[in-house]
Amino acid sequence: MNPVHxxxxxxxxxxxxxxxxxxxxxxxRKQFDLAKILFEEMKAMGLDSVSLDDNGYLMxxxxxxxxxxxxxxxxxxxxxxxxxxxxxxxxxxxxxxDGGDLLLNPDQGIVMSPADFPELLKYIGxxxxxxxxxTLLGADDKAGIAEILTAVEYLMAHPEIPRGDxxxxxxxxxxxxxxxxxxxxxxxxxxxxxTLDGGxxxxxxxxxxxxxxxxxxxxxxxxxxxxxxxxxxxxxLLSMAxxxxxxxxxxxxxxxxxxxxxxxxxxxxxxxxxELHYIIRDHDMAKFEARKALMTDAAAYMNQxxxxxxxxxxxxxxxxxxxEKIVPVMEIVEAVxxxxxxxxxxPLIKAIRGGTDGSRLSYMGLPTPNIFTGxxxxxxxxxxxxxxxxDKAVEVIxxxxxxxxxxxx
Numbered sequence: 001m002n003p004v005h006x007x008x009x010x011x012x013x014x015x016x017x018x019x020x021x022x023x024x025x026x027x028x029r030k031q032f033d034l035a036k037i038l039f040e041e042m043k044a045m046g047l048d049s050v051s052l053d054d055n056g057y058l059m060x061x062x063x064x065x066x067x068x069x070x071x072x073x074x075x076x077x078x079x080x081x082x083x084x085x086x087x088x089x090x091x092x093x094x095x096x097x098d099g100g101d102l103l104l105n106p107d108q109g110i111v112m113s114p115a116d117f118p119e120l121l122k123y124i125g126x127x128x129x130x131x132x133x134x135t136l137l138g139a140d141d142k143a144g145i146a147e148i149l150t151a152v153e154y155l156m157a158h159p160e161i162p163r164g165d166x167x168x169x170x171x172x173x174x175x176x177x178x179x180x181x182x183x184x185x186x187x188x189x190x191x192x193x194x195t196l197d198g199g200x201x202x203x204x205x206x207x208x209x210x211x212x213x214x215x216x217x218x219x220x221x222x223x224x225x226x227x228x229x230x231x232x233x234x235x236x237l238l239s240m241a242x243x244x245x246x247x248x249x250x251x252x253x254x255x256x257x258x259x260x261x262x263x264x265x266x267x268x269x270x271x272x273x274x275e276l277h278y279i280i281r282d283h284d285m286a287k288f289e290a291r292k293a294l295m296t297d298a299a300a301y302m303n304q305x306x307x308x309x310x311x312x313x314x315x316x317x318x319x320x321x322x323x324e325k326i327v328p329v330m331e332i333v334e335a336v337x338x339x340x341x342x343x344x345x346x347p348l349i350k351a352i353r354g355g356t357d358g359s360r361l362s363y364m365g366l367p368t369p370n371i372f373t374g375x376x377x378x379x380x381x382x383x384x385x386x387x388x389x390x391d392k393a394v395e396v397i398x399x400x401x402x403x404x405x406x407x408x409x
Contacts, residue, residue, distance in 0.1 A: 003153065004390045007146035008129070009091055011037075012138035017086040018079035018176045025182055026056035026079070026172035034078050038145065038170060045153060047168070055182040056172035061165065062152055069164025069408040072401060073193025074152070075357060075368065076144030077174035081379040084136045091137060093387075094128040104133035104381070112382045119200065119376055123386045130384040137383035139375030144196030145170060147373060147390055151397035161398065162405035167193070171357055177211075177318050180360035192332050193368040195358040196397070201389040202340060202348035203372035206326040206333050208359045209260070209281040209352065210288040211318040214295055216242060216278070219310055222271040235274040238302065238310060239267065243276070245298040258283050258351060260291060283321055283351055319355045322362035322369070329367050336371060339399035345392050348372075371396060 014034045019027040026032070039052045047060040056078070064071075080086045094102060099121055102112045110133030114120040131137045148168060155163055167190045171179040174197070198205055220235030246262045248254075255261045260282030267276050280295065282288040292315055299313040326333065337347045352359075358368030374389025 002150075002387070002391060004146050004150040004394055005129070005387055007149060008139075008143055008385075008390065011142040011145060012089045012091055015086045015089070016079050016138075017082050018173045019082055020176040025178065027176055027178070028079070031056050031079050031172045034142075035170065035172070038078070038149075041149070042168070045149070046156065047152070053182075057182060057184070058170040059188060060168045062156065062163075062168070064164040064166065064405065065159060066162045066164055066405040066408055069162070069405040070191040071165045071167060071189065072404060073167040073169060073188060073190030073366065073368070074148045074397065075169045075171065075193050075195045075361070076148055076197060077141045077171045077179050077357060078145065079172050079175050079179075080136060080138045080140065080142075081175040083379045084381065085134075086136055086138060089135045089138055090132040092130050092132055094130055097123055097126055097128050099124040102128075102130060104130055108133060110134075110381065112384070117377060117382060120384075127387045128384050129387060131381055133381050136378070136380055137375070137385065139373060139383060139385040140378040141174065141197045141373065143373035143375055143385055143390060143393075147196050147393040147397065151394045151401075154394065154398055155401065161402050162409065163401045164405050164408065166401065169193070174357050177355070179357040180364065183357070183361060183364070185361065185364050185366050188366065190366060192329060193358070193361065193366055194332075194336070194397075194400075195356045195368055195370045196373055196393065197356045197358070198352075198370045198372035199375060199378070200348070201372055201374055201386070201392060202345050204333065204336055204340065204347050204349050204369065205352045206349075206369040207283060207323040207351035208319070208321055208355045208370075209283055210285055210320050211355055212280040212288070212292055213316050213318055214278040214280060214292075215314045216276045216295075216299065217312040218242070218269070218274040218276075219312070220272050220274070232271070233306070233310075234271050236269055236271060238306065239269065239274040239276050242298055242302055242311065245301065246294070256353075260284070260287055262291065262295070279318075281353075285321065319359045320363060322359045322367075325362035325367050326369055332367060333369050335403050336369070336396065336400050339396050339403055342399050343392060343395040345396060
């Protein structure tokens with residue numbers, strides 16, 4: 001079996017789900033289960049300066065053979081999304097996919113169909129790795145880890161390929177927005193980096209959402225419903241009224257491309273107290289600020305109508321569009337684009353409708369665009385990855401490294 005596939009199949013069986021409700025770093029101790037395995041694996045490969053810190057950040061170095069070449073970082077994250085279980089991942093290999101429905105789990109009747117996921121039809125005749133329908137797969141981002149280490153191993157086995165110094169970084173907690181919180185950019189010491197954290201074959205991304213989170217608390221007054229006339233203030237109904245002040249057409253299920261959104265992703269409460277949690281997204285900074293202002297105005301209106309203190313709004317910026325930091329060094333994007341074309345991959349340059357570690361790292365002084373891993377349908381039971389796409393990701397890494405080194409000669 002190709003080393004990248006073998007690595008991936010091993011890694012996904014280790015549960016590394018992060019936890020957005022935890023205040024620790026990493027947010028779950030089980031992320032160390034994979035980190036420690038990778039630590040030993042990288043030491044056994046012969047990489048230099050292999051380190052794993054108390055926060056779960058794993059780094060290593062492969063010295064180059066062209067000292068004038070730039071120092072390139074390769075980054076992926078070890079955690080998987082808490083949105084769907086990662087306990088007991090049982091990956092399945094579908095040989096020579098024929099374009100029909102895939103029965104992922106006969107016992108539970110779980111089927112993945114191209115009628116629901118038409119992208120499957122791109123991979124007729126290819127081998128796929130899928131779930132068994134009961135867990136996510138973990139290609140986001142264990143595919144990136146496997147691809148990076150396989151590319152590095154290939155470069156070590158082929159010293160005739162010119163390369164500059166390479167820095168490898170594996171992070172915890174990307175899925176809960178904290179992957180760069182304790183990333184030591186100075187220690188990493190790369191001129192720029194790439195996250196291997198994208199989707200389908202060919203994706204190359206240097207734009208992402210500006211992102212914020214909002215917590216909205218509603219304070220009501222509970223009175224026995226039999227005696228509630230002119231006395232009860234139902235915080236549940238207040239929260240519903242607040243939500244109607246936000247544009248219904250600007251929700252994730254109605255948007256695409258560069259269209260931003262308001263997303264209500266959690267709610268809890270009773271008559272006395274209700275709490276809503278939103279995420280706010282937009283690629284355009286002016287529109288992003290306008291979205292936050294709209295939410296602020298909605299809270300002010302509610303307080304004016306129902307009384308001061310009825311609504312408490314807390315807004316927190318999460319990350320910003322890395323485009324501002326990448327455009328001045330667009331040669332790092334163009335190099336990957338050329339590498340893809342050289343190995344027979346059509347570049348698919350698009351804006352991320354989300355974020356990566358690279359979005360925050362770019363604002364920390366490390367420009368970091370994003371490269372595909374090959375996966376589809378992340379964060380759920382229908383996640384899959386074509387094995388050939390993983391092979392191509394390895395080739396793109398190697399070719400990108402070679403191009404920068406040859407240019408420096």
